[in-house]
Amino acid sequence: METKGITLVSHGSFEKNFLEALAKDVQVIFGMPVLVEQFLHDIASYFDPTRKQYDANRLLQLVDSEYASEGFKTMGIFKVDLYIPILTFIFGQAHYRGNAGVASVFRLRNENYGMKGNDRLLFERFRKVIIHELGHTFGLIHCHVPVCVMRPGNYVEDIDQKKHLFCKKCSIELQAALLLNASNSTDQA
Numbered sequence: 752m753e754t755k756g757i758t759l760v761s762h763g764s765f766e767k768n769f770l771e772a773l774a775k776d777v778q779v780i781f782g783m784p785v786l787v788e789q790f791l792h793d794i795a796s797y798f799d800p801t802r803k804q805y806d807a808n809r810l811l812q813l814v815d816s817e818y819a820s821e822g823f824k825t826m827g828i829f830k831v832d833l834y835i836p837i838l839t840f841i842f843g844q845a846h847y848r849g850n851a852g853v854a855s856v857f858r859l860r861n862e863n864y865g866m867k868g869n870d871r872l873l874f875e876r877f878r879k880v881i882i883h884e885l886g887h888t889f890g891l892i893h894c895h896v897p898v899c900v901m902r903p904g905n906y907v908e909d910i911d912q913k914k915h916l917f918c919k920k921c922s923i924e925l926q927a928a929l930l931l932n933a934s935n936s937t938d939q940a
């Protein structure tokens with residue numbers, strides 16, 4: 752199956768410039784067209800009133816079933832606080848070798864940690880989360896090269912220490928995954 756492109760589906764009021772810059776970076780990193788679309792579903796029923804957070808597993812299912820399509824990688828991008836049952840919060844998650852992922856800026860904001868807001872740093876963190884989750888959809892696993900975008904991290908400090916780029920090993924794996932997609936589509940043709 753050929754990967755035709757990546758779609759970023761944004762929920763909430765992200766600034767146009769923010770989304771465009773994000774799309775451009777993702778396009779450069781993965782070398783394929785990136786579309787930005789609007790997330791249209793009401794997510795009120797995904798809110799857990801006890802935790803005061805949104806259920807990321809169910810949101811991921813929603814993105815997969817309503818916005819993703821075969822051959823596209825689709826990331827739902829949010830401003831709300833995301834959780835999965837075993838963790839206090841998550842920055843994002845994705846289906847391994849799947850079509851969909853989700854990510855939120857909520858826990859990436861300096862203001863959450865008693866610090867002054869920083870738009871540039873927020874963007875920097877968010878693009879790393881998006882690229883990391885997209886990496887999973889292309890079959891990349893966690894990597895322990897300190898600066899690699901596939902390095903896992905539970906804190907913003909972990910994200911700040913890595914780059915938005917794949918290390919050499921992960922780049923090679925990504926290129927192989929992209930080639931495999933392309934050759935599978937030729938086989939089917």
Ligand SMILES: [Zn+2]
Nearest residue numbers: 883887893903
């Ligand atoms: Zn990961």
Ligand SMILES: [Zn+2]
Nearest residue numbers: 894899918921
């Ligand atoms: Zn790596």
